[in-house]
Amino acid sequence: MRLLNIKKRGTDLVVIGGKEYGTGSSRDWAAKGTKLLGVKAVFAESFERIHRSNLIGMGILPLQFKDGINRTNLKLDGSELFSIIDLEKGIDPRDEVDVEIKYVSGDIKRIKMLSRIDTKNELEYYKNGGILQYVLRNMI
Amino acid sequence: MVQLCYVSAFIRLHSYILLLNMKPGDKNSFNSLTKISVNGKSYNFYSLKEAEKNGLEGISKLPKSLKVLLENLLRFEDDITVNKNQIEAIKDWLKSKSSNTEIAYRPARVLLQDYTGIPAVADLAAMREAVKEKNKDPSTINPLSSVDLVIDHSVQVDKFANKNSLKENVDIEFNRNAERYSFLKWGQQAFNNFRIVPPGTGICHQVNLEYLSKVVWNEKYKDEEYIFPDTLVGTDSHTTMVNGLSVLGWGVGGIEAEAGMLGQPISMLIPEVIGFEMKSKMPEGTTATDLVLTVVKMLRDKGVVGKFVEFYGEGLKNLTLADRATIANMAPEYGATCGFFPIDDETLKYLKFSGRDDQNVEIVKKYAQEQGLWASLDVEFTDTLSLDMSTIVPTISGPKRPQDKVLLTNASSNFKKVFSEITKKEEPNIYDVEKEDFKITDGDVLIAAITSCTNTSNPSVLIGAGLLAKNAIEKGLMTKPWVKTSLAPGSQVVTDYLEKAGLNIYLDKLGFNLVGYGCTTCIGNSGPLADNISDSIKNNNIYAVSVLSGNRNFEGRISPLIKANYLASPPLVVAYAIAGTMRFDLYKDPLGKDKDGKDVFLKDIWPSNKEIEETLRNSLNAEMFIKRYSNVSQGPEQWQKIKTEETNIYNWEDNSTYVKKPPFFDNLPDKPEGFKEIKDARPLLILGDSITTDHISPAGSIQKDSPTGEYFMKHQILPKDYNSYGARRGNHEVMMRGTFANIRIRNEMAPGTEGGFTKLYPEEKVMPVYDAVVEYKKKRYRFSCNWW
Numbered sequence: 001m002r003l004l005n006i007k008k009r010g011t012d013l014v015v016i017g018g019k020e021y022g023t024g025s026s027r028d029w030a031a032k033g034t035k036l037l038g039v040k041a042v043f044a045e046s047f048e049r050i051h052r053s054n055l056i057g058m059g060i061l062p063l064q065f066k067d068g069i070n071r072t073n074l075k076l077d078g079s080e081l082f083s084i085i086d087l088e089k090g091i092d093p094r095d096e097v098d099v100e101i102k103y104v105s106g107d108i109k110r111i112k113m114l115s116r117i118d119t120k121n122e123l124e125y126y127k128n129g130g131i132l133q134y135v136l137r138n139m140i
Numbered sequence: 141m142v143q144l145c146y147v148s149a150f151i152r153l154h155s156y157i158l159l160l161n162m163k164p165g166d167k168n169s170f171n172s173l174t175k176i177s178v179n180g181k182s183y184n185f186y187s188l189k190e191a192e193k194n195g196l197e198g199i200s201k202l203p204k205s206l207k208v209l210l211e212n213l214l215r216f217e218d219d220i221t222v223n224k225n226q227i228e229a230i231k232d233w234l235k236s237k238s239s240n241t242e243i244a245y246r247p248a249r250v251l252l253q254d255y256t257g258i259p260a261v262a263d264l265a266a267m268r269e270a271v272k273e274k275n276k277d278p279s280t281i282n283p284l285s286s287v288d289l290v291i292d293h294s295v296q297v298d299k300f301a302n303k304n305s306l307k308e309n310v311d312i313e314f315n316r317n318a319e320r321y322s323f324l325k326w327g328q329q330a331f332n333n334f335r336i337v338p339p340g341t342g343i344c345h346q347v348n349l350e351y352l353s354k355v356v357w358n359e360k361y362k363d364e365e366y367i368f369p370d371t372l373v374g375t376d377s378h379t380t381m382v383n384g385l386s387v388l389g390w391g392v393g394g395i396e397a398e399a400g401m402l403g404q405p406i407s408m409l410i411p412e413v414i415g416f417e418m419k420s421k422m423p424e425g426t427t428a429t430d431l432v433l434t435v436v437k438m439l440r441d442k443g444v445v446g447k448f449v450e451f452y453g454e455g456l457k458n459l460t461l462a463d464r465a466t467i468a469n470m471a472p473e474y475g476a477t478c479g480f481f482p483i484d485d486e487t488l489k490y491l492k493f494s495g496r497d498d499q500n501v502e503i504v505k506k507y508a509q510e511q512g513l514w515a516s517l518d519v520e521f522t523d524t525l526s527l528d529m530s531t532i533v534p535t536i537s538g539p540k541r542p543q544d545k546v547l548l549t550n551a552s553s554n555f556k557k558v559f560s561e562i563t564k565k566e567e568p569n570i571y572d573v574e575k576e577d578f579k580i581t582d583g584d585v586l587i588a589a590i591t592s593c594t595n596t597s598n599p600s601v602l603i604g605a606g607l608l609a610k611n612a613i614e615k616g617l618m619t620k621p622w623v624k625t626s627l628a629p630g631s632q633v634v635t636d637y638l639e640k641a642g643l644n645i646y647l648d649k650l651g652f653n654l655v656g657y658g659c660t661t662c663i664g665n666s667g668p669l670a671d672n673i674s675d676s677i678k679n680n681n682i683y684a685v686s687v688l689s690g691n692r693n694f695e696g697r698i699s700p701l702i703k704a705n706y707l708a709s710p711p712l713v714v715a716y717a718i719a720g721t722m723r724f725d726l727y728k729d730p731l732g733k734d735k736d737g738k739d740v741f742l743k744d745i746w747p748s749n750k751e752i753e754e755t756l757r758n759s760l761n762a763e764m765f766i767k768r769y770s771n772v773s774q775g776p777e778q779w780q781k782i783k784t785e786e787t788n789i790y791n792w793e794d795n796s797t798y799v800k801k802p803p804f805f806d807n808l809p810d811k812p813e814g815f816k817e818i819k820d821a822r823p824l825l826i827l828g829d830s831i832t833t834d835h836i837s838p839a840g841s842i843q844k845d846s847p848t849g850e851y852f853m854k855h856q857i858l859p860k861d862y863n864s865y866g867a868r869r870g871n872h873e874v875m876m877r878g879t880f881a882n883i884r885i886r887n888e889m890a891p892g893t894e895g896g897f898t899k900l901y902p903e904e905k906v907m908p909v910y911d912a913v914v915e916y917k918k919k920r921y922r923f924s925c926n927w928w
Contacts, residue, residue: 011916012821017831024832025377028394029259029869033837033879036803036872037913040818049446050393051833053407057395061818071826071888078889078899081820088817102820119242119407121221128812131395132804135402136267137812140276 013037014082016071017044022051031058035130041084043099043113045070052116059130061087062116063097069111079104091115093123162248162285162359162366165218170194170227172214176367176510178503183358183367186214188511196231200512201520203413203450205480206230207513208369208388209245215368216246221405230410237522238412244405247371247389248357249286253344256375256394257289258320258870261327262802263398265790268330270805272789279788282332283401288352289324290337290344292630294867295658297589297667300626301651309656310340314778319798320870325784338775342657344374345381345593346630349465350494351769353387355487355504367507373400377472378691381593384465385490386483386513391472411477413448414439415521418455420530424749427601428463429689429709430535432470432594433545435527439474440543442525449479452519455529456481461490462598469594470691473542482515483508495766536712539685539704540695548712552725555685558704559583563683568723571680574672578621580682581721586669587624587686587702588717589661590652590710595689596629599637603755605652605710606643607747612718613646615734615745620720624669625651628660632768633760641759650714662690666699677701687716715742797855799870822916824898824909825880826888837875838882839866846896847877847910880909 015034021044022030031054034042041061055062063084085098094115101109117123128134164173164186172191175182188207191214192199199210210230216222221244229241252260268278294317299308314321321339328336337347357370370387373379377391392406400406416439422431439449449471451464459467464481471479481487483504491501508514534548539558546554559582560566568582580586595601612618619625627647629635635654638644647653659665666686668674677684678701686702693705708716716722718731730739774780785791792801827835842848842862851873852862868874880887881896887909890897896909900916907915 011919012818013824013913013916014818014821015825015827016823017827018829020830021827022833022836023830024834027833027837027839028256028396029865029875029879030833030836031393031395032259032804032872033875036876037824037879037909038917039824040821045829048833050396051836054393054395057399076823076826076888078823078826079901079904081822082818083820084818088815090815121244121407124812127814129808130804131399131404132263132267132402133808134812135399135404136270136281136805136808137810139280139402140271140274 013039014041014043015039016076017042018070019045021045021047022055023048028054031055031060034058035060047116053122056117056122056125057131059126059128059133061126063099063113064116066112066114074101074109074111091117093117093119162361164361164366165216165222167217167219167224168214169217169224170196170214176506178506179499181499183365183503185367185507186211196227198234199231201234201518202230203415203448203519203521204482204513204515205388205448205450205478206233206410206413207511208371209243209410211369211511212245212371213243216244216405233410234520237520239410241410242407243410244407246405247285247373247400248368249288249372250283250397250401251344251348251352251372251374251376251379251389252287252289252397253293253376254289254291254320254324255293255866255869256397258323258799259802260375260394260398260401261289261324262799262870263804264331265327266802266805268789269801270808274810283334284403285333285401287334287401288337288348289334290341290347291321291324291339292343292658293663294320295339295656295660296665297624297626297628297655297660300624300655300667301653303648303653306654306656310776310778313339313656319793319796321779322782322784323790323799323870325779325782326790329784329786330788330790335773337772338779340657340776340779341772342632343593343596343630343659344376345378345469346597348382349385349597350631350633350765351772353382353385354496354500355386355483355491356500356507358503367503369513373397373406378469378593380471380478381465381469381597383471383478383480384461384468386481386487388478388480390478411446411448412522413450414442414444414476415519415524416449416451416479417453417524417526418451418459419453419526419528420455421458422529422532425746426532426534427604427709427711428466428598429595429601429707429712431463431529431532432467433535433537433542433707434532435467436470436474436537437543437545438525438527439476443475445475447476447522449474449476450519450521451479451481452515452517453526456484456515457486458529459486460600461486462600466594466598470542473691483513484515493762495762495769534712536706536708538693538706540693542692542707549727552723555583555704555722559683562703568683569680571676571682573622573676576621576672580622580673580676582683583685583723584682584721585620585623585687585716585719586673586677586684587661587666587688587699588619588713589625589666589686589688589690590627590713591660591688592662592690593630594691595710596634597631599756599760600752601689601710602629602634602638603641603643603752603759604747605714606638606641606647607751607755608711608714608745609646609650609652610643611745611747612714612731613649615732615740617718617732617740617745619650619717622673623651623717623720624666625717626655626661627652628654628656628658630657632657633764636764636768637760641755650717652714652717661686661688661698662692664697664699669699669701674701685722687713687722689713711746797852797857797871797874798868800872802872822901823889824912828886828888831885835880835882835885837865837879840864842868842878843881843883846881847908848874848881851877877910
């Protein structure tokens, strides 16, 4: 089991943003490209509506910081490791999730984040790895 | 054998079911399904009157645009995607005139243009392969709603001001886009419910207005005909134009459009609706362009982002359908989701005039009256504002934003002020142009383009431009030699009526020859300027100007060489091409002298409203629309010549750098994978506030010194053939390398860098984002090998 963790270590990728992440025109390649780079989740203070739904449409998890927490007061510089606790056990729409941040110093911090999978439909899309995969599975 | 027959029968049945576009929901909680008879023919429909009686009190006062959404929910209520709560939330909207409820909305059809259409077709093609890999019938994958793809974004103004310009530009377009067009042509024969309007026909929004839209749609389900409001989403932001014809529609992203095509609802909040009252009528000498630029400014000041705007009032009767379409077109510029005009007599008149069949027109009339969709004054809005159209004066917008409204009377002084502020120069400088006897001065108009769906769909302003050209030629005026002039209408009907009126001759004489039917200059496909002119601009950093009848003028949009862009009506575009400079005061400065040596002013050549109306009446008729659209799918000779295999699976060409099989469905497991752990993830970027989708996936130019540049080098593509990220959306290899590659993005992980850089951990090495991703992927490989 520990070996399995080592295998995965350093490969999952996340993107961290501030407020109004993904504003501007509703360009779907912004979500498609993020998916193809292997990004599994985007953490932001807030999401623009269409881009948030496009991220889920591509099977990427949008998580929103809570309680005034952000990249600055977490003192993130990119050297940290992020784990979403028990994600593999499943979540419901708009659930709160625990995110563990491991700092290079050895410090570990746990924060609460809000899952911005807002509806049951969206949850189905996410579980299918994306909206088109969901539609495809329903067709075959 | 029996089993086999059963299977194939099942597949046929299955695909038959999939072919049906409109499968109503099975709930009908408000007992609204009933029948209506039109010319003796009976149709099913979901009645708002019945729904009001059966639990939705008060809904007759809803804005018409919300009634369209409500009908959609009633029709699709299935308790899975659409439930009773969503329907009741629309009734409850009347209490506070806003709502936090999200609804699942299913537009009747989808409109694509070629930039966004290619990735959509590529995804569908890849889905077919995934189905085939599961040993199922790939031809079951089809759009479930009507999809129209209009190829309008690729033509560029390479040649101009010549009688051969159109032919030469079309030839260049087909050469440049051979791979993309051949792929689309394959899609046309491979998919059901998927029509292509070939290149050279027109601009998608104008084709939508003149031909595709029905206002009230009808479809068969289980041998019964249903009628319901025509609605759509499009992958182009100016899809909103068709709201001028009472068809609710707006632009969405490609993923949403694809999901919509495949039967998934669009999820949206019930919007606020701002009522915009139109009063009185426009005065003599003003145009729909002047009106729309005023409306844009008013609504930007009001703040209507994310809201519907709905027009009402006694002034509507003084607005032709074309004028309404111009106003509806610019909804993205005023920030609204759409600007909706309800159905009235003018709507019916336009439908008849543009050659729609009588039964369709009668359906629209009866249905709209029965459903309370007909224009009326007893509507409750979230908020209202009002415009007395008699106060409209000639208006332009610029230099940078559509809402930067400038009155034509102040245009010259305003420009001089802008020029000094930006360049810090008191006076304009004058520069030589090699091998020419003219010089270029700061503020000169280098591009004058009659272009864009916004205006070229409006016969009044185009006839106005033609008459102005005629008057100018008769007075002996000419356009200036440094101005790149072009006429690119959004439909071939424009050519027909200009020819019938004999006005094309005068536009040609002034250099406004036809260059193509498509978006051209308005989306930045203005083509190159003459080498000597462009050298002079670059070498001297000349403050060059464009004047166009388009809808957007953001910096750098029209041409990289043009600093200031002004939006203006087609006749004003011609006037500025004659004046040759933005410093010119069209009210005070003479445009030239007539043969008697007398000064000629703009007012001397400006056509009267009466003259425009008479010319229009004598030159435009329904037969023109019927004739042009009767063979719309045929396309020009070059399109007809493109050979394509008649297969249901696409044979991807290995060496194509424009179209590649997208990897989204490769090795798709039968069952959903559910939730997978995200553990010890590395951040790829840490970004600031207001990161735009253009930061994440830029549409513009591709840098030579970048992972994409390296990819092109490997494939022997020279920088001159890079094209833009926009045109490369059919190739995920390019798009993936371009993600987070905007030259202005700043990653806090790599302080001091700008552009798509990150820091690879634990090595702490700064490198392009894509290169880091490749490194992280290698790591996984190494670790897993060690383990095994």
